Amino acid sequence: xxxxxxxxxxxxxxxxxxxxxxxxxxxxxxxxxxxxxxxxxxxxxxxxxxxxxxxxxxxxxxxxxxxxxxxxxxxxxxxxxxxxxxxxxxxxxxxxxxxxxxxxxxxxxxxxxxxxxxxxxxxxxxxxxxxxxxxxxxxxxxxxxxxxxxxxxxxxxxxxxxxxxxxxxxxxxxxxxxxxxxxxxxxxxxxxxxxxxxxxxxxxxxxxxxxxxxxxxxxxxxxxxxxxxxxxxxxxxxxxxxxxxxxxxxxxxxxxxxxxxxxxxxxxxxxxxxx
Numbered sequence: 169x170x171x172x173x174x175x176x177x178x179x180x181x182x183x184x185x186x187x188x189x190x191x192x193x194x195x196x197x198x199x200x201x202x203x204x205x206x207x208x209x210x211x212x213x214x215x216x217x218x219x220x221x222x223x224x225x226x227x228x229x230x231x232x233x234x235x236x237x238x239x240x241x242x243x244x245x246x247x248x249x250x251x252x253x254x255x256x257x258x259x260x261x262x263x264x265x266x267x268x269x270x271x272x273x274x275x276x277x278x279x280x281x282x283x284x285x286x287x288x289x290x291x292x293x294x295x296x297x298x299x300x301x302x303x304x305x306x307x308x309x310x311x312x313x314x315x316x317x318x319x320x321x322x323x324x325x326x327x328x329x330x331x332x333x334x335x336x337x338x339x340x341x342x343x344x345x346x347x348x349x350x351x352x353x354x355x356x357x358x359x360x361x362x363x364x365x366x367x368x369x370x371x372x373x374x375x376x377x378x379x380x381x382x383x384x385x386x387x388x389x390x391x392x393x394x395x396x397x398x399x400x401x402x403x404x405x406x407x408x409x410x411x412x413x414x415x416x417x418x419x420x421x422x423x424x425x426x427x428x429x430x431x432x433x434x435x436x437x438x439x440x441x442x443x
Contacts, residue, residue: 260281297357
């Protein structure tokens with residue numbers, strides 16, 4: 169719908185701006201299941217990360233996590249978004265936390281965020297990413313046909329989703345096609361290998377970190393809290409996997425709305441005290 173600083177994005181709804189970032193390998197369509205619940209309250213801006221989806225020509229921004237964040241900040245500047253509500257899944261959740269640390273977010277909701285590990289990305293995540301890409305390439309010649317039966321969707325996608333059988337074949341095929349055609353798939357892990365989220369203890373806006381009950385990608389050692397502020401709200405979302413938006417859309421939307429509402433409530437309280 170739009171392109172800014174080589175990043176593709178879509179805008180839906182009215183109200184205060186909320187920017188949502190998908191994970192690596194994903195794209196804007198990942199947020200479609202939760203949009204009907206969010207756009208009643210906010211103007212929701214969904215973004216394709218550099219190197220993925222329709223932002224594929226921006227893959228050079230994945231040279232490091234610093235260059236990725238520079239690309240995101242430039243994107244916000246071009247849209248004149250000083251402090252939007254932010255949310256994200258996986259690497260997108262990490263981005264939301266970084267923006268909060270940079271004082272570029274009014275609130276941050278991180279769904280299964282990467283980057284909370286102790287030293288760097290675990291090796292098994294690289295293996296999972298490579299296997300996902302190779303599976304996407306292998307499935308390409310057969311397209312929708314392979315993903316039509318619900319048992320096959322479950323077999324092929326249960327590492328990221330708790331309820332892949334509930335997806336439509338079209339949704340599943342879109343995910344697989346995006347993984348196969350996005351050049352960022354090859355460089356995303358190298359970007360994360362030695363990086364992690366640090367220095368967030370002084371974040372002064374509401375932060376929510378939520379993991380799906382059945383997250384099979386990030387286990388407890390990758391969910392450290394020592395670099396986050398004490399006021400961080402931790403949640404578990406029942407019936408969800410690592411990519412929770414299509415597993416339980418209403419539950420996930422509620423987590424996002426509650427995280428954003430905490431900032432709105434804090435602003436109203438501050439205003440009342442100063443008047």
